[in-house]
Amino acid sequence: MKKLVVVAILISFTFPLSATFADRSENKIVELIDGVDENTLYYYDKTIQDFGPHPTGSEECNEVAEFIFNEFSNYGLKTEYQEWEYRGLRGKNIVATLYGKDNYTIIFSAHYDSVAVSPGADDDGSGISCLLMAAKIMASYSFQHTIKFVAFSGEEQGKYGSECFARNAYENGEIIVADLQLDGVGHAESKEGGSKIRLSSNEASTWISDMAEEIAEKYEDKIGLDIVRHRNFPGSDHQSFIEYGYEANFFLEYEFNPHYHSPQDTIENVNFSYLAKVCKLAIATLASIADKDIDIMVRFVEPERGAIYFGGRKIMKISSHHTIVFGRIHAEANIIGKEEVRRVEFYFDGELRGVVEEEPYSFMYGKPAFFKHSIKIVAVGEEEADMNEIDVMVFNIIPKYWLK
Numbered sequence: 415m416k417k418l419v420v421v422a423i424l425i426s427f428t429f430p431l432s433a434t435f436a437d438r439s440e441n442k443i444v445e446l447i448d449g450v451d452e453n454t455l456y457y458y459d460k461t462i463q464d465f466g467p468h469p470t471g472s473e474e475c476n477e478v479a480e481f482i483f484n485e486f487s488n489y490g491l492k493t494e495y496q497e498w499e500y501r502g503l504r505g506k507n508i509v510a511t512l513y514g515k516d517n518y519t520i521i522f523s524a525h526y527d528s529v530a531v532s533p534g535a536d537d538d539g540s541g542i543s544c545l546l547m548a549a550k551i552m553a554s555y556s557f558q559h560t561i562k563f564v565a566f567s568g569e570e571q572g573k574y575g576s577e578c579f580a581r582n583a584y585e586n587g588e589i590i591v592a593d594l595q596l597d598g599v600g601h602a603e604s605k606e607g608g609s610k611i612r613l614s615s616n617e618a619s620t621w622i623s624d625m626a627e628e629i630a631e632k633y634e635d636k637i638g639l640d641i642v643r644h645r646n647f648p649g650s651d652h653q654s655f656i657e658y659g660y661e662a663n664f665f666l667e668y669e670f671n672p673h674y675h676s677p678q679d680t681i682e683n684v685n686f687s688y689l690a691k692v693c694k695l696a697i698a699t700l701a702s703i704a705d706k707d708i709d710i711m712v713r714f715v716e717p718e719r720g721a722i723y724f725g726g727r728k729i730m731k732i733s734s735h736h737t738i739v740f741g742r743i744h745a746e747a748n749i750i751g752k753e754e755v756r757r758v759e760f761y762f763d764g765e766l767r768g769v770v771e772e773e774p775y776s777f778m779y780g781k782p783a784f785f786k787h788s789i790k791i792v793a794v795g796e797e798e799a800d801m802n803e804i805d806v807m808v809f810n811i812i813p814k815y816w817l818k
């Protein structure tokens with residue numbers, strides 16, 4: 415009798431497991447893509463634009479925030495406001511969390527503030543609509559890593575909300591694998607415009623565009639977008655993540671929107687079938703990253719962002735992402751991930767200066783330098799490698815006895 419029960423249990427478990435992991439994850443991606451619905455995107459974007467122009471600090475901005483907050487909560491996600499104050503402006507971000515099996519976090523983001531004259535249906539009601547759509551669909555699935563859906567304000571003043579978010583995450587030691595930012599993704603007039611999307615990223619983040627490109631090819635029939643790749647455009651919230659050493663990718667419509675920052679940025683000028691394509695691509699990319707193994711990932715332990723160093727020691731923190739070094743530059747890396755580390759390479763202004771094979775992955779650079787320099791660390795594992803880069807203001811052409 416007992417044996418029979420065991421056999422029955424084994425059979426019932428074996429059958430679903432006989433589908434390979436790849437099959438199941440593929441089915442999941444297809445389901446997520448199929449979940450994107452143009453009418454729902456229209457509803458979100460119309461609701462947002464109908465509040466009227468909603469610049470940060472306005473009553474209308476708070477109303478849009480409340481709408482987004484309530485939608486996230488209704489999908490069963492833990493939803494919070496993150497209040498921020500920066501350069502005399504106050505605002506709040508809305509953060510909805512879909513917990514994964516680990517603490518690695520993927521950010522999916524857009525900004526919900528508009529400029530003062532515009533209802534902002536494309537900039538960035540389009541991105542926020544994708545964010546809500548993604549949250550609604552993905553909330554009933556589980557992923558390896560944690561996903562945070564984040565709606566920023568203060569973008570139009572200079573990415574204030576995302577600056578505060580990224581800084582806070584950095585100071586709390588959050589491991590953010592990637593940020594996918596959607597800003598202006600609903601405008602397309604021509605056939606060409608309707609079939610292309612721009613992706614921009616810095617060197618360290620090109621793997622995100624690679625993944626999006628693979629997905630666009632693999633699910634071409636379902637998505638219908640070609641990817642046009644660019645070097646990093648710093649003009650949206652993903653830049654705040656890059657400044658704190660995280661990896662990020664910016665999705666942007668292919669055709670320039672002539673109604674940008676004007677009263678005509680309304681849903682009449684948003685192409686919802688195009689928006690749905692972008693949303694499908696973004697969700698499939700997000701889901702793939704959220705289930706991707708973290709093989710190797712390099713983070714700077716030193717120098718920290720937002721700090722001043724003197725003679726190799728941190729002497730104070732500053733309220734920006736900049737790093738200032740007086741004297742020698744000490745660089746140290748922390749390596750995360752499954753792969754065994756073979757070596758860690760330290761580059762100064764693009765030139766390999768040191769290789770370290772054992773922990774601590776630490777290197778001191780003492781050559782005279784002045785003003786802006788870049789330090790790049792590359793961690794090489796068995797199969798993969800990862801890089802991270804920091805710009806440092808260096809002032810070390812000073813008498814040696816200062817540094818003692």
Ligand SMILES: [Zn+2]
Nearest residue numbers: 537538597598
């Ligand atoms: Zn924008």
